Amino acid sequence: METHRISSTPAPALSQLLDQQLCFAIYSTMLGLNKVYRRLLKGLGLTYPQYLVMLVLWEHGDLSVSAIGEKVFLDSPTLTPLLKRLEVAGFVSRQRSGSDERQVIVSLTAAGKTLQSQAKDVPGCVASAMECSAQDIDVLRTRLTGLRSVLFKNAG
Numbered sequence: 001m002e003t004h005r006i007s008s009t010p011a012p013a014l015s016q017l018l019d020q021q022l023c024f025a026i027y028s029t030m031l032g033l034n035k036v037y038r039r040l041l042k043g044l045g046l047t048y049p050q051y052l053v054m055l056v057l058w059e060h061g062d063l064s065v066s067a068i069g070e071k072v073f074l075d076s077p078t079l080t081p082l083l084k085r086l087e088v089a090g091f092v093s094r095q096r097s098g099s100d101e102r103q104v105i106v107s108l109t110a111a112g113k114t115l116q117s118q119a120k121d122v123p124g125c126v127a128s129a130m131e132c133s134a135q136d137i138d139v140l141r142t143r144l145t146g147l148r149s150v151l152f153k154n155a156g
Contacts, residue, residue, distance in 0.1 A: 036129045040122050044115060045089055049074065049082055051119070053106075054091065058116045062107045064097070091115055 091112035
């Protein structure tokens, strides 16, 4: 089996044991985090990816599907069915752009705006479930977003 290096820098010798893999630590942590979010979001009628879209719309207002996708790292074929379900639930509306028929603009409905106040405690509940302080979460987020940036840069 041929291995491909992303960089010309020699890779350090690392363990091949499952519990020593950073990717597995991140993946399995996300599984636990998803369980917490699933419980918290069930009462709001949202899945985790739908919650991410709602966070973007609450922060930025009306956006194109492509702009939402860029912010939540989802492509249009994945995002479109998710947006349709949010529309059926009454949280968003979708309209073709008047200036560019190829673009679909997603807007919050009154129910979608009201949902923001119902979801205000979610971040604190997640922090509590993680048994982390706000400072701990800031440090983790900073490290992870830095890692994400480097990975996207080096993934080509």
